[in-house]
Amino acid sequence: MLASLFLLVFVAPSAQADITPGDGGSDGGSDAPPPGVDGGAEGQNLYAEAGGVVFDESENGGGGGSGGSGGGGALEPVGDWAPPPCWYAPLYTPRQLKKEMEHTWSLESTGYQWDAEQRAKYSQGGDKPGTYEDFNMAKSGDGYWWDGYVPDGGAGVPGALDCDDGPFWVDEGDPPPAQYENAVTPEILAGIAYDRIRVPDTEISLKPDAQRAQKVNLPTWAWLDAATFEPVSVTAEVPVLGLWARTTATPVSLTLDPGTDDAELHPSSGTCPINDDGSIGTPYTAGSAEETPPCGLTYLRATPDGETYPFRATITWSIAWEGSGGTGGDLPDGSFGTTIELEVDEIQSVVR
CATH class of the missing domain: 2.60.40 (Immunoglobulin-like)
Structure with missing residues (x-):
């Protein structure tokens, strides 16, 4: 329950926290995304609109949702398929995670024991397995903190709590650890995009x-x-x-x-x-x-x-x-x- 509480209190606002637009995050080429996608990273500033994901909806339809207007709405998938209820993605630089977590601790809303365990893990762990020193500030620019993200209104959706393991570090260029099955992939992104289509x-x-x-x-x-x-x-x-x-x-x-x-x-x-x-x-x-x-x-x-x-x-x-x-x-x-x-x-x- 504490992990779930931490996910809801801490992760949901973070997608918009302390962000600065970058230059698109792509080096072009035949594998580059279609033009119009905005977002990226510049220096120590991570740019993410929603759970590390940014969108180009310039070719979306009507429906009164994101990127659309007028009548219509979202598609109803045929069968039992559903969009991803949550996913892991890079959400923070070391400075951003430190700011967010220290703010959460200052509220004393998650309890002394929980806060103490998190401090020991992220700021005081040093060389202990599975722990970090000062939120990996010494590795700024060499990777990002990943975390679970639940879309707005999705907290009660089945599977939404499958991404509640808390922030973890991934070096730039490395894949996320294998145990994070919901780590973002092109196929997961395809499902996220499906959920935003309006007709x-x-x-x-x-x-x-x-x-x-x-x-x-x-x-x-x-x-x-x-x-x-x-x-x-x-x-x-x-x-x-x-x-x-x-x-x-x-x-x-x-x-x-x-x-x-x-x-x-x-x-x-x-x-x-x-x-x-x-x-x-x-x-x-x-x-x-x-x-x-x-x-x-x-x-x-x-x-x-x-x-x-x-x-x-x-x-x-x-x-x-x-x-x-x-x-x-x-x-x-x-x-x-x-x-x-x-x-x-x-x-x-x-x-x-």
Whole structure:
């Protein structure tokens, strides 16, 4: 419990503590991250936005989150995959760690015994195994203190306490000790970037449109213009390590859910693929009211007075990533949908 308390009290604020922007942290070349990633290290100043990771969201989508605006939101991964709940990364120079820990000790919030053990480990240990002298101030510029990081709002997520071993030192150019399985890698960065992807609302075109009642046994056409959905990307980087990953979400299909069993889907699977030009379905044209649309549905029963069917349109996005060191691969698809309440009426006939 003490270690967990220390992680929450001490680590979470540190990503923004005493930082100065550097020059990007990359020496360029074919393995360099895409342009736009800001961050790095300059002298004794470690630059880190969130857990040692900085982001380029210039190609992110809408959604009101980081890098986006307007409607839409985060993707829901298909299956049981979840973004990394925590990770280890370089967060401090010796001077920064000393300042943070001495401030924590001054608050006397973690208890005398805990504070004494930490002082013995980080400032008074000297040549004892697993201990340090004066926060490794003598090694300033030759490495960084790594620590566990839990994203904002992630303290209660399963696995969030897997990174609570406390700060540890890694010499520049050396890998972190093998026991730290959550140490940041390009693949972990790809998952972190996935979590920040934002996509636009699924605002599809319907005929009849959503403001009018649909008609029993007459097809409802559904389509999306080519410019509506395009690939979006987020790049995550740890500049001081030269590690990066760019995660890209590409729309692949539209799935329709009529909100009732009393409906036929077109196609029967309810999934409309994206056309070669990036559009989905075919726009309705005059005279097509009774034709079967390539993407749409037909309601077979009217809604009771005052009630509606919760029609849902969901875009599926395929997820791929590439990273430093020639790494890359695929992550589980993500989806984002919109629900529209549709009224369905019987066709009125005129009796003469």
